[in-house]
Amino acid sequence: MSDKQVTIHELKERMATFVRERDWQQFHSPKNLSMSIAIEAAELMEHFQWLTAEQSQQLKREALQEIGEELADIVLYSLSMANFLQIDLAETIDAKMAKNERKYPIDKVRGKAHKYTSYLQQEEDA
């Protein structure tokens, strides 16, 4: 299996089977799944908490392995929610990307970290 071969649908099916075989649909309410995604996201963050941005780009192989697993968990719970709510993720992502492309026109935002840089003191003083 590799990213070039596998469709979103195939991953959704794999997760759906896993949940169904364990009769876990009862726990996988959208509310609970949203908590699960947030919890896995925090576990991912934990790997980077005390690193500088630069350090976060120079990870050991075993760290990368663990980080990959956290990413997998986040995507799996997201797929499970999409299954539950019958959301077509590819279609939704396509629409969201088109929206983002309009919202952040290349010539306006190139190289700029949008909104929150307006927060900095030097700009206030300038």
Add this chain to the structure above:
Amino acid sequence: MSDKQVTIHELKERMATFVRERDWQQFHSPKNLSMSIAIEAAELMEHFQWLTAEQSQQLKREALQEIGEELADIVLYSLSMANFLQIDLAETIDAKMAKNERKYPIDKVRGKAHKYTSYLQQEEDA
């Protein structure tokens, strides 16, 4: 575009192009991306915060639309991190699912919400 047609690789490429065209790789360090995923996950949770698990299964069309967009954001930032760290997500998810299948054998966990139910008082008293 639909889940049946689109591969993980195609979504990764779309996101990579979006980031590259805006010269945003400099902001998309793994550390920052892990924060982004966690922030989007919290926005997703916000939709369910005050609902019961049952209510969270009876959502209006417009709520579903917004929830779909939050899910899209979570997956997009996850793809961006996979791009940055050169992680093959399909392969990683495949390995993680295999691990989960071994960890939660069907005959042992069927219908049970694993670890945290051991927390409940009634069981303590029983």
Add this chain to the structure above:
Amino acid sequence: MSDKQVTIHELKERMATFVRERDWQQFHSPKNLSMSIAIEAAELMEHFQWLTAEQSQQLKREALQEIGEELADIVLYSLSMANFLQIDLAETIDAKMAKNERKYPIDKVRGKAHKYTSYLQQEEDA
């Protein structure tokens, strides 16, 4: 020590000393501390993830113990950020409560779970 005796200032001082003695101010940037709070919040959530709202009210003593520690961590990191940014928490909380009291007038919101209930399907159909 008990809630009736201890002021916010005393807790802030205790945390400030802990951080200073370990020369950890360098890691306790507001950015890192915001991640720490979010990570501890997720660890707290983990205790409730698969429980119903009702079950989350019937916890064993040892669960309560662990939950108390997570709450302590969240408050400690919040105090550390207040220290770093020289925020008077009592004053800020007082102002925020006054704002909330105006935003949610008792006679309008009594017994209602504000915004997100408008999300439910039955209301759409009604």
Add this chain to the structure above:
Amino acid sequence: MSDKQVTIHELKERMATFVRERDWQQFHSPKNLSMSIAIEAAELMEHFQWLTAEQSQQLKREALQEIGEELADIVLYSLSMANFLQIDLAETIDAKMAKNERKYPIDKVRGKAHKYTSYLQQEEDA
């Protein structure tokens, strides 16, 4: 009101009154409150998401104001959970600090960002 005068108990009482007057105890289950804390923590993080650690220390007055409000929300929901579960926060924090002081002896950890630095590549190669 200021941090030097206000006890934890007084803040807990203020929050308890606010919740009781609105009959919101029914929504403030520990499960829901844990979600609320995590959501507010993410809103806090949002202020720092695209800033460097250095930039996160040079905030404008209006940013500080907003950040103070997010911190207030986090502490208020934490107090509400402590109210609900009848947890004495000062006592719990005292015990947790004592535990941390033993876990991170000054002479061993001074100036070191504990666990996750072992993640960096240079150390692997060294």
